[in-house]
Amino acid sequence: MTTDRFDFKAAASLLAADGWCVQPGLMSAAQTQALATECAAMHDAKLLLPARTGAAHTASALRGDSTHWFVTGAMSAPQQAFAERIDALRIALNRELMLGLVECESHYAVYRPGAGYARHLDRLRDNDARVVSAVFYLNENWQETDGGALRLYLEDGTHRDIYPHAGTLLLFLSAQFEHAVLPATRDRMSIACWMRQRSLGATT
Ligand code: OGA
Ligand code: MN
Numbered sequence: 411m412t413t414d415r416f417d418f419k420a421a422a423s424l425l426a427a428d429g430w431c432v433q434p435g436l437m438s439a440a441q442t443q444a445l446a447t448e449c450a451a452m453h454d455a456k457l458l459l460p461a462r463t464g465a466a467h468t469a470s471a472l473r474g475d476s477t478h479w480f481v482t483g484a485m486s487a488p489q490q491a492f493a494e495r496i497d498a499l500r501i502a503l504n505r506e507l508m509l510g511l512v513e514c515e516s517h518y519a520v521y522r523p524g525a526g527y528a529r530h531l532d533r534l535r536d537n538d539a540r541v542v543s544a545v546f547y548l549n550e551n552w553q554e555t556d557g558g559a560l561r562l563y564l565e566d567g568t569h570r571d572i573y574p575h576a577g578t579l580l581l582f583l584s585a586q587f588e589h590a591v592l593p594a595t596r597d598r599m600s601i602a603c604w605m606r607q608r609s610l611g612a613t614t
Contacts, residue, residue: 418499421581422506425542430562430582432572436495436546442577444488446548449518449599452478458520474525475591477517477602492516492601496544500605503542509607511541516603521558525598527591529563532584532604539609540584547574548599558594562587574598 415435424431437445452458458476480489493516500511521527532543545560552558552575559571560580564587571592572580582589584604591598 416495416499418502419506421499422503425503425581425583426507429565429586430580433579433581434577436499436579437492437577439577441488441491442548443550445492445546445601446550446576446599448486448488449478449520449548449601450597452518453520453597453599458518461519471528472530473527473591475519475521475527477519479515479517489516492546496546496603496605499544500542503605509541509605511605512608513606514544514603515606516601519600519602521591521594521598523595523597524593526593529561529588529590531588537609538585539606540604541607542605543580543582543584543587544603544605545580546601546603547578547580548576548601549574550576552576556594556596557592558596558598559592561590561592563589574600 415438416433421431421433453476458478461473461475461477480493485493493514496514496516500514503509504511532540552573554573559573562570562572562582564570572578
């Protein structure tokens with residue numbers, strides 16, 4: 411068996427210890443590039459739609475991204491490759507941490523220059539389904555001067571800025587960490603993903 415380029419066990423123990431972690435190597439460089447190329451082409455073709463928050467209205471004051479949800483049974487090859495890797499991670503987290511994660515949902519997101527996402531929690535009100543948030547970044551040659559960090563607010567009152575470099579995977583516990591997307595000076599592409607448990611309080 412070939413050694414896996416992603417350390418599932420390390421991701422699980424960091425998540426258990428700190429509630430969040432950044433890990434490289436989920437996808438190969440070629441797979442990451444294929445996702446970036448597709449995301450940019452779909453955005454150019456206006457196939458990404460302004461994101462919604464909670465109720466059925468767009469709230470560009472809160473978030474300025476456009477998204478495309480991955481649809482089971484209708485995924486492109488790059489999307490399918492991503493979905494398989496993130497599902498392998500879901501299963502590894504179940505095995506190591508007994509989290510009871512039953513499914514993943516993912517979308518491409520593009521933030522145009524100046525767009526961001528105000529400080530928020532990924533748990534929707536009255537719905538505890540989202541347990542682990544995963545964000546995978548697609549941007550080649552990202553510089554810190556480009557802005558666009560994901561700002562993760564820690565429980566001790568400090569924060570960490572994670573830059574959206576191609577190949578970076580950020581994991582954090584959805585219920586625990588408020589975060590924001592800071593505006594950038596260039597287009598910023600990511601895949602946002604949530605690993606879900608069978609929801610107790612869900613109304614939908
Ligand atoms: C989200 C989110 C972060 C990012 O979609 O909820 O916080 O870096 N995205 O794209
Ligand atoms: Mn979020």
